[in-house]
Structure formats: C-alpha cells, structure tokens
C-alpha cells in the first residue's frame with residue numbers, strides 16, 4: 001500500500017529537523033510541498049536544503065502542489081475555509097494518486113509541527129473518507145514556531161500550574177481573554193497587538209530560526225509600537241511575514 005509521511009520540518013532553521021524526521025525522510029522518494037507562490041520562495045529553499053542534508057545528495061522527486069486561492073473577502077469565513085480545504089484535498093489526492101506508485105512512500109514536508117494550525121492531517125483524512133484512493137500515513141512531529149519562540153526568549157510558556165491559550169490574531173480582536181493570563185498569538189494578519197493594553201508583557205518573534213529573525217520583548221505599552229513598525233518594515237522588505245508572540249498578563253506573581 002502507498003505510505004504517506006507527514007513530517008514536521010521545524011519552523012525555519014534547518015537544524016530544527018529531528019533525527020526521527022531525517023530518518024523518515026530517508027524512506028521517501030517523492031516529496032510534496034505546497035507552492036505558495038514566488039513571495040515565499042525562501043521557504044522552498046529551506047525545504048530543499050533540508051532534503052539535501054537528510055538525503056545526502058541522493059536523487060529525489062519534488063512535487064509542488066499549488067495552493068488554491070482562498071476567498072479572503074468572504075464574510076462566511078468557515079464556509080470559505082471549508083471550500084478551500086476541499087479544493088486542497090482534490091489536489092493532494094491527485095498528487096498522491098499520480099506521483100506515488102502502489103507501494104511507494106512519499107512525504108509531505110510540513111512547516112513547524114503538523115499538529116499546530118496546519119491542515120495536512122485534516123486533508124488526508126478527508127481524502128481517505130472519500131474512499132477513492134487507499135494509503136496509510138504516519139506523522140513525525142517537528143519543532144513548532146511556539147517552541148522556537150519560547151527557546152529564543154528563554155521563557156516557559158506557562159506559569160506554574162496555569163493554562164496557556166494558543167489562538168489566532170483574528171480571535172484576539174475582541175481583546176485579551178478575561179480568564180487566561182498567558183496567550184500565544186499566531187497567524188496575525190492584522191496587527192492585532194495594537195489592541196493589547198493593560199499590564200501585559202509581550203514576547204515577540206518574527207522569522208524565528210531564519211537569517212532575518214527579529215526578537216522584541218517588553219511591556220506592551222513600551223514595545224507594541226516598535227513591534228508594529230518592525231513588522232511593517234519587514235513585510236515591506238521581504239513581501240511576507242511570519243511572527244508569533246506570547247502575551248503575558250502581569251498577575252503580580254513572578255513564576
């Protein structure tokens with residue numbers, strides 16, 4: 001049967017690749033990457049570098065799957081995402097069927113860790129549920145952008161016995177949640193940090209693990225403007241941005 005590996009490749013530094021991931025990549029001959037257009041060609045360079053290193057220069061086939069356009073104007077957000085996911089599933093299914101022989105092993109290279117804000121696992125399940133094509137798959141974890149952020153700022157995400165919320169910039173538009181003091185923010189398309197007020201500390205990182213990495217930390221009142229400016233400049237320079245932050249409400253306890 002066809003075997004598909006879903007391999008977390010880390011969040012930007014080729015050294016993030018684990019031994020387990022490197023060993024898994026050795027089993028595969030076809031590598032699927034999602035093509036997000038020219039602006040993100042740096043991301044593909046990283047994937048190629050990882051493959052060169054993990055495979056020791058042996059030949060391999062790289063299959064680019066073009067990311068279908070998502071209707072970002074749609075007011076019915078959930079519907080737009082479901083539609084986009086369906087179209088992605090069609091493309092993934094086609095790639096698996098056409099590029100992997102009956103007993104071949106192929107790998108999806110997934111940014112960071114496949115369990116975090118990534119649709120690959122959901123899409124593979126959707127394809128299997130359609131019943132048109134058979135394969136089995138396994139998942140190899142990777143270093144997520146959150147792990148990279150915490151390591152670079154030398155912080156623990158949680159405080160003793162306390163929960164941490166991982167959410168998106170979009171969800172933070174309504175303000176800092178009442179009942180949680182530590183919030184990780186990802187996928188912030190709209191400068192949501194602008195709206196963080198009160199006694200909150202921000203640990204921010206952009207392009208973590210990459211040569212352009214930027215780190216800023218401090219009280220929101222002191223650093224939010226600097227972060228937003230840095231974000232805007234970086235986006236202007238490179239054409240895209242990936243940033244993650246931990247927002248930590250000051251509860252008066254040093255833990």
Ligand SMILES: C[S@@+](CC[C@H](N)C(=O)[O-])C[C@H]1O[C@@H](n2cnc3c(N)ncnc32)[C@H](O)[C@@H]1O
Nearest residue numbers: 011012112113144145186187207208242243244
């Ligand atoms: C679609 S999610 C993928 C997350 C990924 N699976 C992970 O484990 O980190 C993309 C978001 O992850 C965060 N991200 C990924 N790589 C990053 C990096 N190198 N530096 C900062 N943030 C990153 C950003 O918030 C970005 O908007």
